[in-house]
Amino acid sequence: MKPLNFFFLGMLSFALCASTHAAEPYGKIGEKYAALGGHGGALGLPIGDETNAPFGGRFHDFKMGSIDWHPQIGQAYEVYGAIGGKFHELGNAQFGYPITDESTTPDRRGRYNHFRSVQLPGKPESSIYWTPETGAHEIHGLIRDAWAKSGWERGELGYPTSDEFQDGAFRRSNFEHGYIQWSQNTGTRIVKAGVAHDAPRDIHLRSALSTDGWAPISGWVDIVMKPNGDYVFSGHVHNAGAVNIRYSLAAAVVTPSGQSFGFGINGHRVDGTETVFGRHRDHNWNQANNDPRIAANWNSVAEGTLSWRLVASATITSGIENFIDSTAREAFQKLNRSANASLGGQIAKFYMNLLSTL
Structure with a gap:
């Protein structure tokens, strides 16, 4: 009597179980499965039964991939291999329902599937592209639109080499020959590898200056920065009041990645009307x-924004010096209590009374 071949029996049991617990595909999914070669096709044997998918669709898993169907799309399409793996990683139908089978790209180098998000307004489309060199990566939204307009994979950027990700204030996808950025404020921008930037040759940031508190000073600050690292920091401050004021200004250009480039004026005096001789109301x-650092980080600097803070303290020639107050009323009340006898104090009292009538 020959000994039993337990390996053969095990494989036979597995096949019987698989055939018992995996239902044959039917309907639109069954039609697609048959068109792809059925059990002998690229998807292999079915796993489990056809199942409900999010947002009113259906899917059936197979050994090598899946077939998904949604009534708004009409046809069923397959997703498998590395693209199928990325599709599963992105949440399957949460990413979108396939609207193509996996197909060869026009340049014959890669493979792709297109998808549609039936649950989102406008039902936007997205894609997953794969090559042996780049792997499988998703692309969607306005970045995908910009890539499509540039010629898809046969355009200047080539194939995607990353999924979309956050890059400071931007969303970004990398490609073989550059990247595409998008933000609500700037829209989409294509940056080719080896090209410094499509930003302007220099940036010019300017802002009006004022204080939130009592100090009657105002003006402007202006910063020009160039790709070679040159910069010009300029500005103007005017004292329109009676009290002599010493002010400090801190200004910074902040990039989307969080770098900052600082500029400042520290403790400069601008005179008020209490200074009779040699008065300098302007700086x-x-x-x-x-x-x-500006040159080394120009791509990011070119998207920088200007922020500033202006702090002022009063310096009165009659003896009240070096105080900073958070509100106009508090500042002038202090002047009223401490300097009634001086010309500066009397003028400050007048301003305090005037303020109380506003």
């Missing part, structure tokens, strides 16, 4: 220099 400055 103008123009500082030029070079910062190598």
